[in-house]
Amino acid sequence: MTILRSQHISASEADYDRDGVVQVNGLFTSKEMDTARAAFTEQVRHDRAALGARDGLAPGDILSRYPRFMQPHRRADLEVGLLARRLMTDRRLLGVVERLIGPAYGAQSMFYFKPPTARGQAMHQDNYFLRAYPETCLAAWIAVDHCDAANGALSVVPGSHTMEVVCPEVADTEESFTTGLVRPSAGLRTVQTSMDPGDVLFFHGSLVHGSLPNTTCDRFRRSLIFHYVPRSSVEIASWYLPLVAADGTDRTIAAASGGGPCGDT
Ligand SMILES: O=C(O)CCC(=O)C(=O)O
Numbered sequence: 001m002t003i004l005r006s007q008h009i010s011a012s013e014a015d016y017d018r019d020g021v022v023q024v025n026g027l028f029t030s031k032e033m034d035t036a037r038a039a040f041t042e043q044v045r046h047d048r049a050a051l052g053a054r055d056g057l058a059p060g061d062i063l064s065r066y067p068r069f070m071q072p073h074r075r076a077d078l079e080v081g082l083l084a085r086r087l088m089t090d091r092r093l094l095g096v097v098e099r100l101i102g103p104a105y106g107a108q109s110m111f112y113f114k115p116p117t118a119r120g121q122a123m124h125q126d127n128y129f130l131r132a133y134p135e136t137c138l139a140a141w142i143a144v145d146h147c148d149a150a151n152g153a154l155s156v157v158p159g160s161h162t163m164e165v166v167c168p169e170v171a172d173t174e175e176s177f178t179t180g181l182v183r184p185s186a187g188l189r190t191v192q193t194s195m196d197p198g199d200v201l202f203f204h205g206s207l208v209h210g211s212l213p214n215t216t217c218d219r220f221r222r223s224l225i226f227h228y229v230p231r232s233s234v235e236i237a238s239w240y241l242p243l244v245a246a247d248g249t250d251r252t253i254a255a256a257s258g259g260g261p262c263g264d265t
Pocket residue numbers: 112120121126139153154209210211223225
């Protein structure tokens with residue numbers, strides 16, 4: 001898997017086509033990540049219900065104190081909402097997105113706190129959820145804290161983006177707070193990422209990826225995640241509507257219905 005400095009992203013398209021994933025280091029400054037960390041941490045301490053996903057967590061689960069935040073960019077009434085929309089449409093980020101998939105809309109923002117001891121998220125493919133059509137989605141996974149194997153940084157399977165989006169098996173919920181598991185095709189190797197604040201991992205909607213638990217006793221693994229779809233997309237699951245144009249305004253396309261890889265209607 002290729003890791004580039006942000007000044008050298010011209011090399012990124014061929015790597016992305018081959019691997020379905022490329023890491024661009026130093027796209028944001030550590031100061032910008034300090035600001036994001038402080039704002040989201042203040043929000044979760046003050047009012048986690050405003051943005052927290054339900055995820056079926058038991059009250060004693062550390063993740064129920066630090067739930068992942070969903071679609072913060074839709075909350076213009078919150079500081080984190082304004083920040084998320086600004087970063088989602090940041091020119092540095094959109095510049096790489098456009099190199100990889102052409103003109104694009106933002107479809108989702110999320111913030112993961114992943115405190116010490118928290119479970120990870122089993123291996124999966126993002127377009128199983130987004131159902132962007134006729135192309136797929138692209139994730140931009142931004143490290144807010146330093147992350148590595150110990151605090152549950154992302155693992156990716158380069159080359160797995162050529163797989164179909166498949167119906168997941170049942171995951172081990174001792175290790176994962178989500179219940180679906182996708183196994184990569186035989187012969188593909190899983191790569192453990194390691195990232196510093198401001199580094200960004202870009203990956204294809206069919207790429208198999210996930211994370212293991214945070215095994216440290218003192219290191220959060222916070223990350224800000226955006227998903228994009230090509231502007232030529234004709235439909236997407238309704239949760240992701242409205243989309244966000246490069247100028248920060250909302251756009252709508254048709255809502256996808258039925259026909260997922262598990263045959264759901
Ligand atoms: O950050 C993680 O641990 C998992 C996030 C992820 O897989 C995703 O956003 O699709």
